[in-house]
Amino acid sequence: MTDLLALAYPWTKALHVMAVISWMAGLFYLPRLFVYHAERGQQGPEPVQSFRIMEEKLLRMIMNPAMVVSWVAGLALVLTPGIVDWTMVWPWTKAAGVLGMTWFHMWLAGQRKALLAGHGLTGRRYRMMNELPTLLMALIVLSVIVKF
Template sequence: MLDILSALYPWTKSLHVISVITWMAGIFYLPRLFVYHAEKAGDQTGELHETFTIMERKLFKLIMNPSSIATWVFGLALVFTPGIVDWSSVWPWTKAAAVIGMTWFHHWLGYRLKEFASGKNSRNGRTYRMMNEVPTLLMLLIVFSVIVKF
């Protein structure tokens, strides 16, 4: 099994990067949709509310969920590929913590999606603008962990 992972390493790494890019695009865009939804369709009824709800649901279910799963699958395949991760270093642990944080943020967005869909959003646009900085900070930690390997 480990020989297969080593042979497939360039493909696994490529698919991991593609999955991460797709996931991050959604993670950056969904909170922005929530800002507009909270500010422009504040009464949480009507046609504009329904349009935002459909856009948010499709982004989350059709793009973000599959790409987050693919990111985890290919990432774990990389972890188990011999010679890729030096667990005596700090960087795999900081990356792992940040990836868990990104996954938490993904699920936080999913809960907010359900609130909007049911008309029970209680947060304003400013909250979503501030929360949109969370994935940026986590992304920086992930990238510096992997590239600089501190």
């Protein structure tokens, strides 16, 4: 098994990077859709329905699969011999960042349901929350590249 993981390492790493890019795009864009939904969605039935469709498709068809592939490929990378030294700090900070991203993803899914029920946050609050994935991304990238 470990020989297979080592042989597949470059492909697994490429798949992981592509999945993370897709996941991050969704994590950046969905809160922006929530801002528009919260601020402009009340101007009639058509904008609300359009926002609901875009939010649902982004989450279900792009973000959820991208998150799953990111996790599966990431775990395969972690299991590849010689890739991660758990005595260093960086794997732990990256893991914390990934768990934070996953929490944010689930929070967004909950907010979509709240918006559907008419109980979402204000546009300003969604703008503020939209900064969280940027901070987590910086933590993750610095952890992996600088390896502090």
